Amino acid sequence: MTSRGPVDAVLVGAGRRGYRNFGGYALEHPDELRIIAVAEPDDALRERFARAHGIPSELSFRSWEDLAGRGRLAPSLLNASNDTTHYASTMAAIEAGYQVLTEKPAATSPEQCVSLALAAERRGADVWVCHELRNTNYFKTVRDIVRSGRLGEVVHVGHRENVSYWHMAHSFVRGNWSNRTSSGPMILTKCCHDFDILSWILGVRVERLSSFGSLAHYRPDRAPRQDVPERCTDGCPVQEECPFYAPRLYLGERMELLAGAVSLDTSRAGVTRALESGPYGRCVYRVGNDVVDHQVVNMEAEGGLTVTLTMHGHSHVEGRTMRYDGSRATLIGDFSGPDPEIVVHDHRTETGERIAPFAGGGHGGGDEGLMAAFVRAVRDGDQSGLSTVREALPSHLLAFAAEESRLNGGAAVEMDEYLRRVESAAGYR
Numbered sequence: 001m002t003s004r005g006p007v008d009a010v011l012v013g014a015g016r017r018g019y020r021n022f023g024g025y026a027l028e029h030p031d032e033l034r035i036i037a038v039a040e041p042d043d044a045l046r047e048r049f050a051r052a053h054g055i056p057s058e059l060s061f062r063s064w065e066d067l068a069g070r071g072r073l074a075p076s077l078l079n080a081s082n083d084t085t086h087y088a089s090t091m092a093a094i095e096a097g098y099q100v101l102t103e104k105p106a107a108t109s110p111e112q113c114v115s116l117a118l119a120a121e122r123r124g125a126d127v128w129v130c131h132e133l134r135n136t137n138y139f140k141t142v143r144d145i146v147r148s149g150r151l152g153e154v155v156h157v158g159h160r161e162n163v164s165y166w167h168m169a170h171s172f173v174r175g176n177w178s179n180r181t182s183s184g185p186m187i188l189t190k191c192c193h194d195f196d197i198l199s200w201i202l203g204v205r206v207e208r209l210s211s212f213g214s215l216a217h218y219r220p221d222r223a224p225r226q227d228v229p230e231r232c233t234d235g236c237p238v239q240e241e242c243p244f245y246a247p248r249l250y251l252g253e254r255m256e257l258l259a260g261a262v263s264l265d266t267s268r269a270g271v272t273r274a275l276e277s278g279p280y281g282r283c284v285y286r287v288g289n290d291v292v293d294h295q296v297v298n299m300e301a302e303g304g305l306t307v308t309l310t311m312h313g314h315s316h317v318e319g320r321t322m323r324y325d326g327s328r329a330t331l332i333g334d335f336s337g338p339d340p341e342i343v344v345h346d347h348r349t350e351t352g353e354r355i356a357p358f359a360g361g362g363h364g365g366g367d368e369g370l371m372a373a374f375v376r377a378v379r380d381g382d383q384s385g386l387s388t389v390r391e392a393l394p395s396h397l398l399a400f401a402a403e404e405s406r407l408n409g410g411a412a413v414e415m416d417e418y419l420r421r422v423e424s425a426a427g428y429r
Helices: 016-028 043-053 064-068 083-096 110-123 137-148 165-173 192-202 246-251 255-262 268-277 366-380 389-407 415-425
Strands: 007-012 033-039 076-079 099-102 127-129 154-164 206-214 294-301 306-315 319-326 329-336 341-346 352-355
Touching: 007 016, 007 064, 007 083, 007 366, 016 033, 016 043, 016 255, 016 366, 033 043, 033 064, 033 366, 064 083, 076 083, 083 099, 083 110, 099 366, 110 127, 110 389, 110 415, 127 389, 137 192, 137 319, 137 329, 137 341, 154 165, 154 192, 165 246, 165 306, 192 306, 192 389, 206 389, 206 415, 246 255, 246 268, 255 268, 294 389, 389 415
Parallel strands: 007 033, 007 076, 076 099, 099 127, 154 306
Antiparallel strands: 154 319, 206 294, 294 306, 319 329, 329 341, 341 352
């Protein structure tokens, strides 16, 4: 039955994503979404969220376990917890009867991903994964062009995830996604988006892949001098020339963007204090991170189509670039900066058509589009804009298989055999 009132939801995880994306959408669209309870272990984050949304103390929980213990409090649950918590908290939400929208990755092991998809199917539960790129006008346009046949037979795709040097340092060296054991391999945490959008656009199954990559730069032996201190604020001798010098990154032109991740007190004094004692003030060469800073995945899909996915953390600009080469035309895309564009070069006429502009916003409008699609799914039963956990499974497994290949010197992984192996380990077979 369709209801035009706001969708009631509970939130797990009131950090940056939960507060700004999920919570922000509810505040901006109170007629669509209302968050009535929150679970967050950090007292300051939990109290900040509860104040913003008028949530009473009896509906503010210190853990997802406490929330789950209260049974189903609303129709839906938004899961923005830490990556390693996604699986257990989503499984508990399924058991409690919630419809769930969980941040990616759905889980941090391939066996957990399979188990999650199976649990959702057995319970008849709606579980969706935040693949917001599907909700951008940009990637919808790429998909429409590819599926229309305008490019002819697509023979090769080159897709690049260009992570800027400052984003790499912030998130994958100093930040929450710097270690495989506490988050997952970077090819999963950063690129399950990319595997998903490639699968969604091309509509073909990857049959085999190989992968190479390493942590090349952000490590002790790459420090410009061996006497650089543990923290940037401890008198670094190369602070003027180092692009990763924390006070410049967090107190300069990107302060508005990044300061909220460093400290709840986003004044200059508050951010400075956080840099002097917290994780974001550490020297990028002294952190002890272990995720890669560059990786390439080579894929062969049905029909002989080849795809390369390149991810690296040394870009001057943040964003994805791509090239689809077909028998009739080539599509070149730039999904970075303020003016994303698509250019289609026709082989017969040797002319190019530039397609732009596209809507802005978080992830090119994908964040807002995702939340609007979530509301439609819960309120009206229209799931067309969302990716179910079963639909998201191939993108996750490609990432895990790529990491397995990388750790085994680039050995080819046959995806059918890989899936059988993972399903067996998960108890599915």
